[in-house]
Amino acid sequence: MLYREALNRAIDEAMAADESVVILGEDVGRYGGSYRVSEGLFAKYGAKRVIDTPIAELSIVGNAIGMAIGGLRPIAEIMTVNFSLLAMDQIVNHAAKFRYMSGGKMTIPLTVRMPGGVSRQLAAQHSESYETLYASIPGLIVLAASNATYAYHALKHAIFLNDPVIFLEHELLYPMEMEFEEKANFDPFKAEVVKEGDDLTILTYLKMRYDVLEAVPTIEKELGISVEVIDLNSLRPLDMKTISNSIKKTKRVVLVEEDHKTGGYGAEVIARITEELFYELDAPPLRIAGEDVPIPYNRTLELASIPTPDKIAAQIKLWGQNHGL
Amino acid sequence: MNSARVKTFYYLMKLGREFELAAKQEYMKGNIAGFLHLDIGQEACSVGSMQAFDKGDVFTHYREHVLAIARGMDPKVVMAELFGKATGVSKGKGGSMHLFDPTLSFYGGDAIVAGHLPIATGCAYARKVQGEKAGVFAIFGDGATNAGAFFESINIAAAWKLPLIFFCENNYYAIGTRIGWVSPFEELFNKAKNYMPAKRIDGMDVCEVYKAVTEAKEYLENGLGPYFIEAETYRYEGHSMSDNGKYRSEEEMEIFKSRDPIEKLKREAIALGIVEESYFDETDKKIEQEINEAIEFAANSPEPELNELYEDVYCKECTNVVS
Secondary structure: OEHHHHHHHHHHHHHHHOOOEEEEEOOOOOOOOOOOOOOOHHHHHOOOOEEEOOOOHHHHHHHHHHHHHOOOEEEEEOOOHHHHHHHHHHHHHHHOOHHHHOOOOOOOOOEEEEEEOOOOOOOHHHOOOOHHHHHOOOOOEEEEOOOHHHHHHHHHHHHHOOOOEEEEEEOOOOOOEOOOOOOOOOOOOOOEEEEOOOOEEEEEOOOHHHHHHHHHHHHHHHHOOOEEEEEOOEEEOOOHHHHHHHHHHHOOEEEEEEEEOOOOHHHHHHHHHHHHHHHHOOOOOEEEEEOOOOOOOOHHHHHHHOOOHHHHHHHHHHHHHHOOO | OOHHHHHHHHHHHHHHHHHHHHHHHHHHOOOOOOOOOOOOOOHHHHHHHHHHOOOOEEEEEOOOHHHHHHHOOOHHHHHHHHOOOOOOOOOOOOOOOOOOEHHHOEEEEEOOOOOOHHHHHHHHHHHHHOOOOOOEEEEEEHHHHHOHHHHHHHHHHHHOOOOEEEEEEEOOEEOOEEHHHHOOOOOHHHHOOOOOOEEEEEOOOHHHHHHHHHHHHHHHHOOOOOEEEEEEOOOOOOOOOOOOOOOOOHHHHHHHHOOOHHHHHHHHHHHHOOOOHHHHHHHHHHHHHHHHHHHHHHHHOOOOOHHHHHOOOOOHHHHHHHO
16 A cells, blocks of 8 residues: 555545544645645545645644634644644644643644655755654644554544644655555554564664665674664654663664754654663664755755665664674 | 613623722732733723624633633633632633633633634634534734734635634734834724725724624624624733833823723713613622622632643543553
């Protein structure tokens, strides 16, 4: 199943199951979605439930909050995380805080879907990873879908949660063919051990999962070790239990993210690991992240600005050699 | 004007004003902190609108104590919220600017200028698709009409013919910035008139506010789309307690005080013989008692328990999966 088809199926099934589920955003209706995620839904559910909005992100999220207060279950699509900055006031000051400010009287069952990350030469204003901004906000749930199975189950879960969810996707994943599993009792807040290993834990999420997996055979061969790979899936809340179990076994941790290194989401994860698991570690943690530059247009520079399988393998090899692996 | 309605208008406006004067005193004593935005002078807008718009959903800005009381909130729980007590309408976590009560379809006190307008628009969308006719009422100040959220909202509400009353309290000043300095004109209904019916009314006259909102409500109920009302009004106090209001002339203040909504209603009702004079004295005494009780209730209410700090961040039913 294609990643985008998994998302489409989740929305379709949610809309079929509950009349209050609506989707709104730029081009989600008649056009079928910029990334074809909402393809076919307009014909099936009509203009009242598949809502084409003006190019006004503040209002897409603001309207969705109002719909949620009014008894609907809105899924707001923002075309890219860069544009979500225009809606940040609504996400942060309104959706995330209404429940608390009202002493628990307000309920905002809202899902905001948005793709981010570096795609192919879209330049600085269409290539960012802003998960760290949203994951730092109490009141929000932040999920990052790297694969079809998680995308499908987690999105369905998000739509029916009564709290506001930021649902992060990645632009390069939409057309990818992936394995898909039907799963009972799926827990979207649990990190996934993608590959088991004994000597090193690599934490990652979204598209970097695939770059890490591509790098792993080289790392294992060159360092003569076995590597455990964990996809975090849920960024807020973070599944520290799965992380902790793995680090207690491997004693070493590397985090790979596409975000800029300074203040990136990985900085938070590594800080927590250092606070909580310092004496479990046999080596200082390593962060492999994007460079601290706006993402350039030129393909060579663009690839130089983010981790790639080759860079991941090379950096982990060097780090491993310097720290007794 | 009929006797019962005038009595209700007077009672609620006077209750609101005495509530605010008491809140001001309690602020001076240190029992209330943070930002306290008083409505004194603008009571006709709060009371007239809430009396007319009695069924649908209300989204409001941060100057909302009188609006909340006029909507049906108990002055005791409002005062307790201002005191930050556990018995407050938002359990002491919202304060003056955040009085929410979904059982009264009252969502607000929003402290981001114009931030509640897209939300009101979305709720109006929900009401339209649900076939609810009562619609939505959004109240905001003159300053909000310069924000992008305002323009996005009037555009969307008009494009989709949503049942939404935009009610602008034009008191001329966004804190200390006169609307004419930052807007091309001071008559703000001009900003909406190409999108929907838009009119300017005397916001110092509770009967006129009531009449205008009633007309707008009928327009909504007929499914004709949004409606814009600009009420010219004035706040006698500063923007908040930290503002002494020195940017306004005494002459300007006197002009508006001569149009005081409470005195005006009383004067006209007596002159027309609609309400006997004794009613006003009796009502004032009753209100004094009610305000004293509200302060006593707030003062004697407990502080929130410390574990409340961690409550209400997420929904109860989600606690297991998010913690």
